[in-house]
Amino acid sequence: MTDLLYSVEAANLNAHLFRITLTIAKPQAIQTVSLPVWIPGSYLVREFSKNLQNLTAQQGRRTAAIHQRDKCTWDIACKPGQPLVLSYEVYAFDNSVRTAWLDSQRGFFNGTSVCLRVHGQEDAPHQLQLIAVKSQPDWQAATGLAPVKTDKKGFGLYQAQNYDELVDCPVELGAFWSGSFVACGVPHRFVVAGALPSFDGERLLANTQKICEAAIRFWHGPGKAAGKKTPHKNYLFMLNAVHDGYGGLEHRNSTALICKRSDLPRPNGPKNSEGYTTLLGLISHEYFHTWNVKQLRPDAFARYDYSQENFTQLLWFFEGFTSYYDDILLRRAGLIDDTTYLQLLGKTIAQVQQTPGRHVQSVAQASFDAWVKYYRQDENTPNATVSYYTKGSLVALCLDLKLRREFKNDSITLDTVMRGLWQRCKAGPMREQDLLDELHARTDRSWQAEIRAWVHGTQELPLRELLEAHDIQMDDEASPMAQRLGLRVAEGAGSVQVKAVLRGSAAETAGMAAGDEWLGLDVGTKGQGGSWRLSKLDELPALMGQERVLTAWVARDKRLLRLRLTIPALLSQWCLKAPTSRASGQWPGP
Template sequence: MLTAAVGYSVRVQDLHAHLFQVTLTIAQPAPLQRVSLPAWIPGSYLVREFSKSLQRLQAHQGATSVALTQLDKCSWQVECAANQPLVLSYEIYAFDNSVRTAWLDAARGFFNGTSLFLQVAGQENLPHALELPANKALPNWQVATGLTPKKTNKSGFGRYLAANYDELVDCPVEMGEFWSGSFVACGIPHRFVVTGAPPSFDGDRLLADTQQICEAEIRFWHGPKAGSRASNQPPQQSYLFMLNAVDDGYGGLEHRNSTALICTRKDLPRLSNPALLPHTTQPPTTQPKPSEGYTTLLGLISHEYFHTWNVKRLRPAEFTRYDYAQENYTQLLWFFEGFTSYYDDLLLRRAGLIDDTTYLKLLTKTVNQVLQTPGREVQSVAQASFDAWVKYYRQDENTPNATVSYYTKGALVALCLDLTLRHEKKTTLDAVMRALWLRCKGGPMRESDLSSVLEALSGRSFAKEIAHWVHGTADLPLQTLLEGQGIAVLEEPAQIAQRLGLRVAESNGIVIKTVLRGGAAESAGFAAGDEWLGLEVGTAKSATHWRLSKLDDLLLYAGTATQVIALVARDKRLLKLSLTLPKAVTTWRLAARDGQRVGQWLNAA
C-alpha cells in the first residue's frame, strides 16, 4: 500500500454489477478505531446517505480478522491492536449517473470520494494516498482527477496524494475512454475531458470558449496581470473540467481544482458537416452564434469555475471544517450560489461569448422566474439558504408557493447591489468581491464581512438594503434600478400557464404539476396530479365540449368566454371545475435603451 498515514486502493471489481472494490489501510490505528462514510457531499445540500451503497465491509490485521461494530447509519468501530496496520475492505455499488455520487459500467467509471472513502477518526488531517491500479481488461481506459500524481502511467493509473481527507474527497475521479484537450489560461494549465460525446462534437471550440471564460474570471479576481509574478496569484495551480454528455441531463458540482459537469449531448458545440451546408466557395470567417443549449452549457462552466473562489475558498464560516455526518447549516447560500449565478452569465458577456441582447434575455428569464414564484412572499432568501437541506433539494408540488430559490433571488440581490453601487458612483460589486477575497484571505467569511466591505468602499451602510432584500420578503426594486442603468423594462402578455397560475407537463396530455398560490387555477379547485381532459363552453343548454391535448388549446376553444368548465380526472374520478379566465397577466422583457450606460455595466473589467 502507499506510504501515507491513510491509504486507499480502488479497483474496478465488476462492471456489470457496478461494483468498486475499496481497500483502506490505516498505518497506525487507534485501539478502538472509528471509521465513517459521509452522508452528504459539499456543494449539494442534502443528506444522501451514501452508506446505503456500501457492502461486505471486513477488517483484518495481518491474517487475523478483526471485529467490526456498526454504531449508526454510517459509522463503525474496529477493535484492533494499535501496533500494526489495519486493513478494511468493502464494495461500493455505483449506479448513480450524476455529478454527486458514483457510477460504473462497461463504458465509464466515476466517483466522488465522499461516496467511496471511509473517514478515519482522529487522522483526518494526516496525509492520505490513493492507488488506482490499471486493469488489463480495460486497456483503453484513462484516468482524470485533480489529485496530485505521485507515480502514474501515461493513462493516469497509479498513485496519488492528498494533504488530508478534505482534499482527498474534494477531487473526483473520471475513468474510461474519453476525449481530452488542454489549454493555458493566465499561465495556469487546464484540462477538459468529455465522456459520451457524439461524432459531431467540436472539441476545439469548447476549449477556446472555456479558455476565454477562465481568463475572464481569473482577471476578475486577480486583475489584468493575473498569472505574473507580481500579481495576486490565483489559488489553483491547475484545473480539470470533467463533462459527462448524456441523452438528457444538466448539472454541475464544484471542487477546489476541478468540476464535474453533466449536459445533454445536443447542447455540445458541433462541427459543421460540409455535405449538409449550402454550396459556397468562401470559408466561414467567424464562429456561428452559439445555440441556446450551448450558451446554457457555457453558463454552467462559468458558474462552476467561479466557485473556485466563491465557496471553495471564500466560504461560509460554518463551512470552515465540514461535518460529513450531518447537515451543515448556513444562511449565506444566497451569497455563494446567488452571487455566483449573477456573475456566471455576466462574465460570459465580458468574455465576448454572448452579446448584450443574449445577456438581457438570460437576465429576463431569471427576473421572471422570481416574480412568478409566490414563495418569494413567504420565505426570505436567507431562510431559503438555511432550509436548503429540507426544502430546496426536496422539492414537491408546493415548493414554488412556500420557498424562493437562493440561486435566482440571490442573483437578483447581487444585481440590485451592483446597480445601486454603480448609480451612487462610489464603487462596484466587482470591487466588493475582490475586497472580500483580500479581507477574508480567501477563506471563511460572515455576512458582517460583506457589510463591512460594502460600507468601506461605498462610504455608507447597506444595513437597510441587506435587511429588506436578504432577510425580508418584499419585492426587490428591480425596475427602478434597471431603468436607472439604461435598461427598458417592457411588459408582454404571459403564457397561458402563467396567466392561470399553473405549471404543467404536456408530454402525454395535460397533467398539473403545480398550482400556484393566488391564481385562477387555485380558485377553481385544481390540484397537483389532475389530468386536464377537456373544456365545456357555454350555457347548460348550448354548451359545447372540447378535448384538450395541450394548454394552448384553451384559448382556441374558449373564444370570448370569460368563464368555462374544466373537465379533469382526479383519482379516476371525473370532475367539473368552474374556471374564471383571468384578465391579462404580463411578464417582463428587458432591452437596452441607453447603450452607453448599459455598456459601462456589461463591459466593466
C-alpha cells in the first residue's frame, strides 16, 4: 500500500457531494495540506477550496486538531508514527471541464478540485480508489491513471507517480458511450456522456484516429516507429455533450471536452457540418497540447505552484501555435479541404482585425495578463487586450509563411522548427530564446526583429504581404453591420442588446454603451424616413434606404435616450481563396 491513498465516493448525487478519504501513512508532526487555487491549462485563480466542507482528521480513535492557515491551507497536529486519516466533502456542480460535477446522470472531477496536496510528499507515489456507485449499477469509470486493481467497469485502485500526475488525470463517471482505436500503434479510448441515440460514434472514432495519426507523425515522423516515440503510451478523450457549450482542457495523456449535442455526427448526416468541424478542431487542439505545453512547456511551468498565479509571457506560443496547427492537422488528415481551411483562417484574421485592443496590448503582454484579463472578460476586453490564441496563431502563420518564402522548400518550415524545439527542450523548460536559437540554427540568421515586432509590438502583422506571396487570393467582401458600427450584440426575442462598443467606432461616437437595449430608430436627420422598431441589426439597410444618418432609440437604466448615429461607408473583410495551382511547400497545406 502506498503512503498516500485517496478514496473518492459519490456520496450524495442529489446534493452533488463527493466524499473523499485521504490516508497519510507517515504524516509530519504538523502536517500541512492544501487544495490548489487553479488548474493548469486554465489561467485563472478559481478558489477550489470554496467547495470543500466538513474536513475532519483522525489518528486511530484520536481526533487531530486542525488549524486553517489561509483560504486553502490547513495544518494538522499529529502524533508520530500513526497514520492520519482526513475526511471531507466537495460540492460538485460546475458542468465545465475545469472543476467537478455530480448528479444522478453523470460524475466528473479534476484532481485539483478534490485531492488535497500533502506538503512534503508531493513527489511520493499517490493512489486513487474509485468506489462504485451502488445506486447506479450501469455507471462506469474512465481515467488516464494507471490501473492497479480495477473491475470491468473501471472502479478500483489507480496509481500516480506523484501529485502532479494525480491531478493531471481527470475522472469521468456515468453510463457513457465508449469506443477505442489505435493510432500509430498507440491505444486510444473515447468516452462520450450525454449523446443522443442518433450519435454516430464510429465516425467520431474514425475521424479522431486520423487527427491523432497526423499529430503523431507531425512530431515523430512518418515511419512505423513514430508511435513508440510519443510521450504517452495510451490516451483518453472524455467528451461531455450538452445542450449548449464548448471547450476543452488538456492533460498529459487525456483531455476533457465539452460540445453541443447537435455538433456530434449523425448517421446519414452531413459529412462535415460547421459544428462538427469545430468539434474536430477542438479535438485536434487539445491533442496537439500533449506535446506543446504538457511536455514542451514554458519555464514558468517547470514546476507548478498550485497556491498562486504562474505567470508567463509565452502563451502566444503554447496556445497560439497550437491554435495554428489544430486546423492545419485537420487539412493534412483529409478532414477538411483547402477552401474550408482558408475559411477558418479568414475567420481568425477577422477576429483579430475586429479587436481594437491589438493596438493597445502586445500578444506577449496578453499572455502575462491572462490571469486578470483573458479569463475575466468584460465589455472593455476587446478594446484593451488581444487574444493570445488568435493573434498567436497569426504570428505562427507569418513565421511559417516567411520561412517558406525565404527557403522555397519543405526542409525549413515552422514544422521543422517545432520538431527541433521538441528535441531541444523536451527534457526541460522552454524560453523565448530557445525559439530564437532554433530559428537561427536552421536559417543562419537572427529572427529577433520579427519576434520583437510581431510578439512584443502592437503594429499590424504582415499578413497581406505574406499571403499574397504564396498566391493566396484575398478578395474583399462586405462586412456585417455589427462590424461596420463597431458593436458586439446579442439578438433574440425581438431585441438588440449591446454587449460591447469598440474603440473609435461609429457606435462609440454616437454614445452607445454596453448594456444598452437598442429599441428602434428614426431615419434621416429630421426623421423624414419614418420611425421603426429594430429587432435585428441586419434590418438596418432595408429600413434606412439611402440615408446614412439616423437617431437611435436606446434604453439605459430605464431611461430612453436618443443618439445620433452616422452609418460609416461599407467596410470590407478578407475572403481567402486557394490558388488554382501551387508548388510543394508553397503554403502550409497537406
